[in-house]
Amino acid sequence: MPVCPLLRKTSAGPFETVTEALGTRSGRQEPSLSFEFFPPRNQEEAADQLWRSFDALMEVSPDFISVTYGAGGSNRETSLAVVERMARDVMTIGHLTCVGGSRASTAETISRFEDAGVHSILALRGDAPQDNPDALKTGELKSALELVHLVRQTSNLEVGVAAFPEVHPESPHMEHDSMVLEMKQSAGATYAMTQLFFTVDAYTDLVSSAKIAGATMPIIPGLMPVGNAAKVLRMAEMSGAAIPVELLKELENAGSDAEARVIGMEYSIKLARDLVDAGAPGLHIFSMNLSKAALEVARGAGLCR
Numbered sequence: 001m002p003v004c005p006l007l008r009k010t011s012a013g014p015f016e017t018v019t020e021a022l023g024t025r026s027g028r029q030e031p032s033l034s035f036e037f038f039p040p041r042n043q044e045e046a047a048d049q050l051w052r053s054f055d056a057l058m059e060v061s062p063d064f065i066s067v068t069y070g071a072g073g074s075n076r077e078t079s080l081a082v083v084e085r086m087a088r089d090v091m092t093i094g095h096l097t098c099v100g101g102s103r104a105s106t107a108e109t110i111s112r113f114e115d116a117g118v119h120s121i122l123a124l125r126g127d128a129p130q131d132n133p134d135a136l137k138t139g140e141l142k143s144a145l146e147l148v149h150l151v152r153q154t155s156n157l158e159v160g161v162a163a164f165p166e167v168h169p170e171s172p173h174m175e176h177d178s179m180v181l182e183m184k185q186s187a188g189a190t191y192a193m194t195q196l197f198f199t200v201d202a203y204t205d206l207v208s209s210a211k212i213a214g215a216t217m218p219i220i221p222g223l224m225p226v227g228n229a230a231k232v233l234r235m236a237e238m239s240g241a242a243i244p245v246e247l248l249k250e251l252e253n254a255g256s257d258a259e260a261r262v263i264g265m266e267y268s269i270k271l272a273r274d275l276v277d278a279g280a281p282g283l284h285i286f287s288m289n290l291s292k293a294a295l296e297v298a299r300g301a302g303l304c305r
């Protein structure tokens with residue numbers, strides 16, 4: 001099994017921040033490699049799957065990984081436990097949502113991330129939890145920008161933010177999104193990660209618009225392997241990501257799930273390669289706590305030398 005050539009400085013990996021990882025990779029004219037995981041639900045089987053996948057993906061020495069965080073902090077304790085365990089082996093980004101939260105409780109969570117060995121937080125507004133649909137109106141913190149300010153005020157953590165290649169669902173247009181990115185950068189964010197998307201143009205248009213607005217921080221594309229076509233199509237519909245017509249037709253005309261998987265993975269690997277060729281600083285692969293498709297994309301894109 002090929003392994004990416006990294007010189008490990010400690011048992012927790014060679015990098016302490018995303019900025020350091022991207023800077024080192026850029027100096028070598030190499031893209032970074034990273035993966036996203038989510039905390040398992042309260043099922044032993046789901047937890048076993050997560051850790052098997054984590055171990056498999058660590059074999060290709062990612063530069064960093066990230067762990068998601070539930071709406072309204074609904075899985076905070078599980079997320080913190082996963083982050084703490086992963087941070088022993090690799091630089092780990094803790095996702096943090098703020099919707100519905102108070103400044104004090106969110107600052108306490110930030111402190112707990114630091115105690116867990118986190119050096120970088122992805123600051124997100126998040127969605128209102130199902131049991132508190134009015135959280136956007138009632139919470140003290142109402143935007144990711146406010147969260148960026150709070151992280152910078154209360155910690156020494158690096159801060160990343162989300163970016164939306166096909167425009168945030170509540171935004172009027174890309175220019176508005178780009179202006180917000182610039183505001184987050186000015187508040188202290190040093191990198192951005194995108195939501196899922198399926199065309200190179202969606203990414204390059206975002207980067208160009210951001211630069212015009214003054215947001216020059218690295219924007220790392222988030223890539224969802226189309227290993228399970230039905231599941232990915234559902235997620236795309238939920239997120240508002242547009243599926244290219246030709247890809248959709250090919251998937252719909254596939255004679256079996258196995259054939260659909262081949263079509264989807266070939267498309268995913270080509271997209272990954274094209275993003276690197278277009279100048280993306282790296283790829284952040286959404287693993288869905290499964291290693292097979294994520295590894296196929298990483299290797300297919302040449303990120304494991």
